[in-house]
Amino acid sequence: MANILIPYYSAYGHIYEMAQSVAEGAKRVDGTEVKIVKIEEFDAVKEAMSGQEAYVQAQNVQDAVETATHDHLRWADGIIWGIPTRYGSMPAQMKQFLDSAGGLWASGELEGKVTSIFTSTGSVHGGQETTIITSLVPLLHFGLLYVGLPYSENPEQLTKEGIGGTPYGASTLAGPDGSATPDQRDLTMAGRLGARVAKIAGKLSS
Template identity: 80%
Template structure:
């Protein structure tokens, strides 16, 4: 048995959809228990974005998802983080959650756990690779073991099409105005990432 947690932050729903695909991929690995949780939104952001119908609808769609806690991180043996880009790195919501987990870092409670990262950007060159790479830094401070998405398991990456995917992790493109939906190939790669993380977590748990 391996326990896989998928904590994510999603303003407009793109990462939420990708998170569900990652969770589904992990669930398809025999003996894996999966938990999907969301990183809490800032009240000031809720107020500022309350006039945007797309934001409000996306938040309503996530009402049933429980908010992530430190106990969720303790529970997990593999963690796949859903981190959208903000100027090529993680958003403040995710950073605050990780910063608040200093006690887990001090006690080494996340050391040796498998981890992966998936992301979304507004454009092809909007920071898909830099967001994952820069988000990896705190994971290494926590002592986690990074699981990427190699070309051998992910041939969709070898394309000139405007889709997500890199050896660093799964990703998708939301469009400059957030109106784009994940390509079906993005979901395929997200599922593969979830499955790969689950398999690594199983082996580490042995």
């Protein structure tokens, strides 16, 4: 049995949609309990983006999702982070949440928990790999155990088509204008990531 937490940040809904598939994959593993929680948006961003209909609609869809807390991290045996790219690394909203968890770092409460990352970018070379790799650094400081997405479980990665998928974690393309939706193959890979983390977290927690 394992508790799987999926904390995510999503401005336009792409990461939120991926989070649903990650959760579905984790739930397919017997004895797994899953929670999806969102990283709180900055008030300044809400105000600045209030004139963008796509942003407003995406935020309204996520309105009922519970806001992530440190207690959620304590509850989890495995944590799968939904982190969109901002210039090749995590957005400030996610960084602030991790920065605020210094007490958990100091106490070592997250050490030994399984973790992974899924992401979204505007273009094929917009930071799918760098976002995951750079976001891994603070997770290692917390003592989390990182799980990737190997080619043996994810043959869709071996393609020249413009879809997501990396050995570092699941990913999707939002498109330069954010109008693209996750390809079904991206969602499939996201589900496999959820299942992989849930299986490993279950073995370690038992």
